[in-house]
Amino acid sequence: MYRNLYRFWVKVFAVSFGLGVVSGIVMSYQLGTNWSRYADFTGNVLGPLIQYEVITAFFLEAGFLGIMLFGWDRVGDRLHFVSTCMVALGTLISAFWILSANSWMQTPAGFTIENGRAVATDWLAVIFNPSFPIRYAHMVLGCFLTTAFAVAGMSAWMILRARKEPAEKVRGARLSLSMAMWFAVICTPIQIFVGDSHGLAVLKHQPTKLAAIEANWDRQADMPLLLFAIPNMEAERNDFEIGIPRLGSFILTHDFSGVVPGLKDVPRDQRPPVWPVFYSFRIMVALGMAMLGLSLWSLLLRRRGTLFTNRWFLTCAMLMTPSGFGAVLFGWFTAEIGRQPYIVYGHLRTADAVSPLTTNAVTASLVAFLIAYTIIFGFGSYYLAKLLRKGPEPLEEAVRGGDLHRKPKRPLSAVAEELEPTRA
Structure with missing residues (x-):
């Protein structure tokens, strides 16, 4: 099975x-x-990190991916299992270097600027920059949960589609759903805890981003948790808001009277656009809470023995199939838009990082890529x-x-006849 x-x-x-x-x-x-000016500024720092990703991760994945996909009938079970593990390890190493590079852009460390270019002075500080460890954990868990809910949703769809079939027909889908929900039950609470720690790191290292996430204009204690708001960047206020008093300070600082920075702490030209950061963060959190709710629901149904027969649960699980992808995307929107107007936080503005290209040239290439990838x-x-x-x-x-179709592990094992006559 x-x-x-x-x-x-x-x-x-x-x-x-x-x-x-x-x-x-x-x-x-x-x-x-x-992004030629960005590449010129960061190349001495980020170039080696991307190269490390290629050497240590991409080659590892590429080397074992063929065995994993096509080698089950050609190699031994142990080697095939090791190959599968190496592909998984390669993806984790790949995420390590990519998140290290991106985190350095969020919280740059271990470098100096010489002749207008960033030059690494401490590679350990570059790689393990202040935001990297928690962002790496947050991203990897997000990918795991994305997979878990995708597998659960697809499995639920297969179960619903074959409700009138014998139980044996959907035994595999039931097993997939069960494993995916066990994984979600374990990882979702851990992800929420890691996300809370990530918020504390943002408060410490990127306070302006946090102010945009909360649509908080004035530095204040006892800040409410805004569930909904309509930010007005021109008037530097929220035209409408719904919040829970003091809960914002407690969540962000773990103190009901904790002080939270405001957007007015920095000039206008150093503030990110508020509304996309504010809303994308809340969509991400809402999806995370929905994941937690579905996970707890699965525990209840599992105890009652109706995990595979409750139509409402299976329908909700199916609808949650893209939830992980959405949470990851909106999380990245929050992270990347929230660091604006900088591409390297505090050192290089996005406007100064673009290539000297015409609008028509950029538009033409973008349209070409959109068409190509729509087809792909x-x-x-x-x-x-x-x-x-x-x-x-x-x-x-x-x-x-x-194993009737199992291919030989050694070339000579395919020969059925004896090569030499047996002596009496």
Whole structure:
């Protein structure tokens, strides 16, 4: 059963992995074309970090990915298991270097500026910059939860689609749903705790970003937690707001009377746009709370023995399929828009980092990429939908096939005849 599920989900992984690699290529071109001044300023620091990612992670993934996808019938079980683990390890190492580079742009450390360029003076300080450890943990957990809820939602869809079929037909989908929800039950509370710690780090290192997240204009104690607001950047106030008194200070500082910085603490030209940061953060948090709610609901249904039969739960799980992707995207919107107007916080403005290109040139390349990736992701999504519609291979067929089609591990083992006559 587990091997059968692996063979099904690895196809989904392979398509997603391929789409991810293709989409990542664009960034390499953009650094040299659209962001040449940024590349010139940060190249001595970020160039080696990206190179480390290629050498230590991408090569590791590429080397073992082929064995993982195509080697089950060609290598031993242990080597195939190790290959799968190496691909997983490669993705974690890749995330390590990418988050280190991005975190350095958020909280730059371990460098000096010489002749208008950043030069590393302490590589450990560059790599393990102040915001990196908590942001790395937050991002990796976010990816894990994205996968868990995607698998749970797809599995729920397969169960709902085959409600009139015998239980054996959806046994694999039930097992996938069960594992995904156990994972969500464990990781969602941890992610909420890590997210709270991340907020404390933002308060310490990027107070203006935090002020934008909370649409807080004046430095104040006893700050309310704003559930909804309409920020007005011109008037430097909120035209309308709904909040819970003092709870904002407690969440952000762990003190009901804690002082929270305001946007008016810095000049107007150093403030990020407030409304996209304010709303994207709340959408991310709302999705996180929905994940927690669905996880706790699954525990209750599991105890009652109705996890796979409760139609409302299965429908909600199916609707939550894209929730992890949404939470990750809105989290990145908060992080990247919130550090504006800087691309390297406090040192290089985004306006000073762009290449000297005409608007028409940038627009033409953007449109070309949009068309190309619409086609690529369109076909990728179509193929994923076909895979999911088909579902895992029926268990009886997988068992019947077994190892009958297993390829030889050694070339000579394919020879059935004896090479030398047996002596009496």
